[in-house]
Amino acid sequence: MSAEPESRGRGKREETKASNRQAIIDAARRVFAELGYGATTVRDIIRATKLASGTFYNYFKSKEEVFQALQDETALRVRPRLRAERIRARNFEEFISGSFRAFFDFVKTDKVTFATMRENQDLENVRIDTPEVIAGFDELRVDLELAIKNGVMPDTDPDLLMAAMVGVAFEVAGHLVRRSDLTVEHAAKFATALFLGGVQALPRRSEATPSA
Amino acid sequence: MSAEPESRGRGKREETKASNRQAIIDAARRVFAELGYGATTVRDIIRATKLASGTFYNYFKSKEEVFQALQDETALRVRPRLRAERIRARNFEEFISGSFRAFFDFVKTDKVTFATMRENQDLENVRIDTPEVIAGFDELRVDLELAIKNGVMPDTDPDLLMAAMVGVAFEVAGHLVRRSDLTVEHAAKFATALFLGGVQALPRRSEATPSA
DNA sequence: GTTAAAGTTGACGCAGCGTCATGAATGTCT
DNA sequence: AGACATTCATGACGCTGCGTCAACTTTAAC
Numbered sequence: 001m002s003a004e005p006e007s008r009g010r011g012k013r014e015e016t017k018a019s020n021r022q023a024i025i026d027a028a029r030r031v032f033a034e035l036g037y038g039a040t041t042v043r044d045i046i047r048a049t050k051l052a053s054g055t056f057y058n059y060f061k062s063k064e065e066v067f068q069a070l071q072d073e074t075a076l077r078v079r080p081r082l083r084a085e086r087i088r089a090r091n092f093e094e095f096i097s098g099s100f101r102a103f104f105d106f107v108k109t110d111k112v113t114f115a116t117m118r119e120n121q122d123l124e125n126v127r128i129d130t131p132e133v134i135a136g137f138d139e140l141r142v143d144l145e146l147a148i149k150n151g152v153m154p155d156t157d158p159d160l161l162m163a164a165m166v167g168v169a170f171e172v173a174g175h176l177v178r179r180s181d182l183t184v185e186h187a188a189k190f191a192t193a194l195f196l197g198g199v200q201a202l203p204r205r206s207e208a209t210p211s212a
Numbered sequence: 213m214s215a216e217p218e219s220r221g222r223g224k225r226e227e228t229k230a231s232n233r234q235a236i237i238d239a240a241r242r243v244f245a246e247l248g249y250g251a252t253t254v255r256d257i258i259r260a261t262k263l264a265s266g267t268f269y270n271y272f273k274s275k276e277e278v279f280q281a282l283q284d285e286t287a288l289r290v291r292p293r294l295r296a297e298r299i300r301a302r303n304f305e306e307f308i309s310g311s312f313r314a315f316f317d318f319v320k321t322d323k324v325t326f327a328t329m330r331e332n333q334d335l336e337n338v339r340i341d342t343p344e345v346i347a348g349f350d351e352l353r354v355d356l357e358l359a360i361k362n363g364v365m366p367d368t369d370p371d372l373l374m375a376a377m378v379g380v381a382f383e384v385a386g387h388l389v390r391r392s393d394l395t396v397e398h399a400a401k402f403a404t405a406l407f408l409g410g411v412q413a414l415p416r417r418s419e420a421t422p423s424a
Numbered sequence: 425g426t427t428a429a430a431g432t433t434g435a436c437g438c439a440g441c442g443t444c445a446t447g448a449a450t451g452t453c454t
Numbered sequence: 455a456g457a458c459a460t461t462c463a464t465g466a467c468g469c470t471g472c473g474t475c476a477a478c479t480t481t482a483a484c
Contacts (some may be wrong), residue, residue: 013450013461020463038276043440052464057442159391160402163383171379172372179371186415190372194410201409203401225430225481232431253471264433269473 021059023049025073028066037067068130074113075132078106082136086143092152092199095143097192100169104184104191107173114177137166155204165195233271235261237285240278249279284344286325290318291348298355304364304411307355309404312381316396316403319385326389349378367416377407 027048031040042063046056060066085098107114141162147153168191176187222230239260243252254275258268272278297310319326353374359365380403388399 011451016449017462041440042442053441054443054465055463058462062442157398157402159387160384160394160399163387164380164403164406167379167381167383168376169379171375171382175371175375182372186369187372189415190369191376193413193415194376194406196410197413198406198408198410201405203398203405223482228480229431254473255471265472266433266435266474267431270431274473 020051020055023051024056024059025066025069029070032067032070071130072132075130075136078103079136079139081106083139092147093192093196095147096195097188100191101184101188103169104173104176104187107176108184111177114173137162140165153199156199168194232263232267235263236268236271237278237281241282244279244282280342283342287342287344287348290315291351293318294348295351304359305404305408307359308407309400311352312403313396313400315381316385316388316399319388320396323389326385349374352377365411368411380406
């Protein structure tokens, strides 16, 4: 009666704590997907689990917080892919096209997650502003700044460029999910071409920005 | 005891109907701005009015629906401006730059509306998918298709181009609201340059798309 | 002035919210 | 091993918002 298969030496306490938390997150994912974020109640989530209602609040303050946890899980899966693409890139073109391709690829294969993440059957949506997601955006901006410093890219406003890439990525991804005739390949080519062609024409910081 | 100042010959019935509806919408605008969309309840809205709770449901099905009405009011103000800019445009450059400038201009002068529209103090956001807004997007797409037909623009996927413009517009607008050092002028120049430069490089439909 | 239609009102039943006293399970110390 | 302390699950509780509906009031029609 020894040698538990569970990860080494964690006390039973931590054990169930982790498993309860995960149970709630998993239930939440299922319920959000089924009812949509707006229509889901904390009670719906906890009912989809073996736990009692009070227990929910030992782990999360609200359904928003569970949703954030889901977002973070997702971002945690996507970020490394994007990172890898960008590190692998040997020039600016690969940097851009790799990023878009990786993101669109994720979106297409993981439609459900993206759909739940982006919009629900109602009009309710949730801002994608969890720490993990913000960190992902920041990573992109830092890399853009690096590209500028290395002279691979014109010295333009990296904030705006990041915003533009994010905007295009998400909005095009929306079409990618909805339109069946649209391939990842095509979407990525489109976005890449737009930015490669456009970046050269962007206003340089020395010209237009008043300073900070 | 005659000659009411109110618009001609409308019965008293229609009169109060319109005024009640507007009272609810106005109250909603105030309350959303104060509490944020997520935290606001139908009761909060109706309490900010002289009406009884039941009356709310004679005019709207839910707070979502009032919000949509607000969105539509906003879109109704923005659309004509965008339309005007595009009609005035004598070439593709003016088409693009006019659109962005008009939109950013609206956003900057009407920060509150845009902020309430886009995000609330919580993480909650609402999808901007009301009929009026969609119609605005469609208008843009139709104009893009026209530009393609006229040979002013390469024959690329107008859906994706529209998505890209919308994505950039909204995401950059977000920065415009937050960053005080960012001018409408700069943001518009940025977005315009990106698209003018980028569009030329976009994949043509004859090359890449398999068809419909 | 009478009657019909339309619209307003607030009380009602129902459901979800977040809390908290209770008790069970786990860890600790001797 | 047993006794005590700690941590945590539980579900009932009070509260608030939801959407409905029967009763009433106001306007329109004749």
